[in-house]
Amino acid sequence: MTLAFDRLRKEYGQVVAIDDVTASFAPGLIHGVIGPNGAGKSTLINMTAGSYTVSSGSIVLDGKRLDRLKKYQIANSGVARTYQNIRLFDQMTALENLEVCFYPTDVGGTWKEVLWPPYASSRRDRRREKCMEILRFFDLQGHADAEAGSLPYGRQRMLEIARALVCNPRVLLLDEPAAGLNHHETAELTARLAAQRSPDRITIIVEHDMDLVMALCDNIIVMHHGKLLFQGTPAEVQASTDVQLAYLGTANDIDDIRAAAQDRRAQLGIRTRRRS
Numbered sequence: 450m451t452l453a454f455d456r457l458r459k460e461y462g463q464v465v466a467i468d469d470v471t472a473s474f475a476p477g478l479i480h481g482v483i484g485p486n487g488a489g490k491s492t493l494i495n496m497t498a499g500s501y502t503v504s505s506g507s508i509v510l511d512g513k514r515l516d517r518l519k520k521y522q523i524a525n526s527g528v529a530r531t532y533q534n535i536r537l538f539d540q541m542t543a544l545e546n547l548e549v550c551f552y553p554t555d556v557g558g559t560w561k562e563v564l565w566p567p568y569a570s571s572r573r574d575r576r577r578e579k580c581m582e583i584l585r586f587f588d589l590q591g592h593a594d595a596e597a598g599s600l601p602y603g604r605q606r607m608l609e610i611a612r613a614l615v616c617n618p619r620v621l622l623l624d625e626p627a628a629g630l631n632h633h634e635t636a637e638l639t640a641r642l643a644a645q646r647s648p649d650r651i652t653i654i655v656e657h658d659m660d661l662v663m664a665l666c667d668n669i670i671v672m673h674h675g676k677l678l679f680q681g682t683p684a685e686v687q688a689s690t691d692v693q694l695a696y697l698g699t700a701n702d703i704d705d706i707r708a709a710a711q712d713r714r715a716q717l718g719i720r721t722r723r724r725s
């Protein structure tokens with residue numbers, strides 16, 4: 450299984466957000482996408498998930514053109530995502546937020562289920578157990594019956610990732626999963642994302658938190674002005690003068706990139722975090 454971008458381009462009117470990007474993503478790995486503000490990172494996620502159309506080029510998963518599919522068909526192909534701004538069903542419980550992922554494909558789909566209630570209820574029990582398993586994985590089992598909107602912010606972030614994982618996606622797209630998390634929560638997130646790594650899954654993370662990216666990712670793509678500037682391992686990215694120039698305009702080191710990302714968080718009113 451491979452996910453591949455070929456000569457991908459996205460224009461918003463006069464703005465070229467993605468310019469001739471070719472890249473491939475292997476399963477079993479965690480791929481980071483980094484770059485300064487406006488570099489086109491979220492646009493890549495949005496096009497892959499079908500939220501935005503592609504202007505030209507292609508996105509192919511296992512030989513299948515995702516860019517020609519509707520959003521729900523992309524989801525049914527095994528692509529799941531989270532958003533920069535959390536999008537949960539606030540008035541539903543944490544458990545219900547996960548259970549909805551099984552509708553309509555896994556619910557009421559057979560006459561047997563309609564005509565034989567015990568069959569329907571055993572399927573429902575199995576779905577519920579699967580949801581509880583994921584809630585336990587994220588240490589959210591104690592919040593199963595709480596309204597999602599009432600959970601603390603950090604728990605909501607975890608719940609959104611749990612929801613993306615509950616149907617065992619082949620491609621997991623995470624758009625700034627650490628945004629707004631404190632140091633402790635970011636460490637927890639890093640551990641959980643490492644633990645969900647699977648040989649059958651491609652994980653792509655757009656993130657400004659360099660500590661998380663460097664600790665977690667096997668491969669990193671650096672975007673700059675819509676172009677793919679650099680691709681390599683965390684060590685190669687940290688050593689790249691091109692990357693430092695893109696972030697800072699001067700060749701400094703990774704600590705300055707961290708500082709730039711933290712300044713950006715402060716501007717957004719999200720958080721700043723001291724390095725220990």
Ligand SMILES: Nc1ncnc2c1ncn2[C@@H]1O[C@H](COP(=O)(O)OP(=O)(O)OP(=O)(O)O)[C@@H](O)[C@H]1O
Pocket residue numbers: 461464465466484485486487488489490491492493
């Ligand atoms: N819906 C849209 N309509 C018009 N322009 C857009 C839209 N979404 C993004 N853009 C523009 O496309 C470019 C890339 O934006 P994108 O959000 O992908 O960047 P990013 O790297 O994710 O930035 P950030 O790190 O600040 O979230 C920017 O110039 C942005 O203003």
